[in-house]
Amino acid sequence: MDTQSQPLMRTDAANAWFTAFLIILSLVMLVLGNNEMTEGWKFAGAKFDDTLNNIGLALLIAGITQYYTDFRVRSRFYKDVSDNVIANETLRESGILKFFRDSKTCIPAKVLDSAKTLDVGVTYSDRFLKDNIGILVSRAGSIRVRVYCVDADDADVRRLVALNTGFSDDDVRAEYRKLTRIVDDLVSKGVNIELFKQKTLPHYSFYIIDDYYFLTMSTFASRRATVPLFQMDQSSPLALLIREDRDHVMALNSTNEKQATPQ
Incomplete structure (x- = not known):
């Protein structure tokens, strides 16, 4: 494998894991916020279940946005790389040296x-x-x-x-x-x-x-x-x-x- 591509792959993997963790954490918080067990709990003077719901919803939106952004950016990046590689290969095969x-x-x-x-x-x-x-x-x-x-x-x-x-x-x-x-x-x-x-x-x-x-x-x-x-x-x-x-x-x-x- 090309060593120059390894940092990019590690970055993609880290982003994917972080996004997955963010979405899972938000779902857990939403489940707990709607659980009878947390009903009536207080946190810093506020209802604990409402706080969990609000934070969980915010994290879920952030996770989905992060996933969508990463997907679009990566897709665009790989498409640009692919287009450039194909263009360079086509130019090489044509034998054109200068214009x-x-x-x-x-x-x-x-x-x-x-x-x-x-x-x-x-x-x-x-x-x-x-x-x-x-x-x-x-x-x-x-x-x-x-x-x-x-x-x-x-x-x-x-x-x-x-x-x-x-x-x-x-x-x-x-x-x-x-x-x-x-x-x-x-x-x-x-x-x-x-x-x-x-x-x-x-x-x-x-x-x-x-x-x-x-x-x-x-x-x-x-x-x-x-x-x-x-x-x-x-x-x-x-x-x-x-x-x-x-x-x-x-x-x-x-x-x-x-x-x-x-x-």
Whole structure:
């Protein structure tokens, strides 16, 4: 048995015994107060039977109140403990290590300083590559970068993305061009980078930096908003989902490795 729980159990037992004693004593006093044997007795100038009845009734009320309070408090306490244990266990099983409110500012650049591989899965955003272009160029030849995005050259895909983002077809194409231009720029500077395109709309974005896994959700509504980001353990179900999605895109969709993109 956990030694930390023993004082709590002793306290519960003591409270239970005291409450039981209080109720039993009150019942005894009520019985005596209504017994013919005590009728006519005097105590400090007052009728002894009335005194016993009054004290017994007060103790009975106190005992019942104590029992009810202890029961409610203990029930609430154990429920809170149980809820916390279940929540912590569920969180542990999910593999989520950290939660960040803003996905744009939470992945520290120092994670890339010694990384050997970087996988970036986005709809068409160039922000992550643009924010870290200096580090990637400085580490050209020592880091392998793979980017996964929608194929905005495909009119149907472009229309699908436009419907889900509130952008026009031209806006989607323009954002996609920003991404492909950065990829081409990194290629020209010696960075080992590949671009994988898919013809479906992603439902989340991800970043895999060696064994660091990050996932950020997309908005449900057709709008732009600040979205949170989760860091996950590499053995978690979410990390497995990301790896399988990444491998699926890599296997079934085209790659433009080290090829210039039409401007």
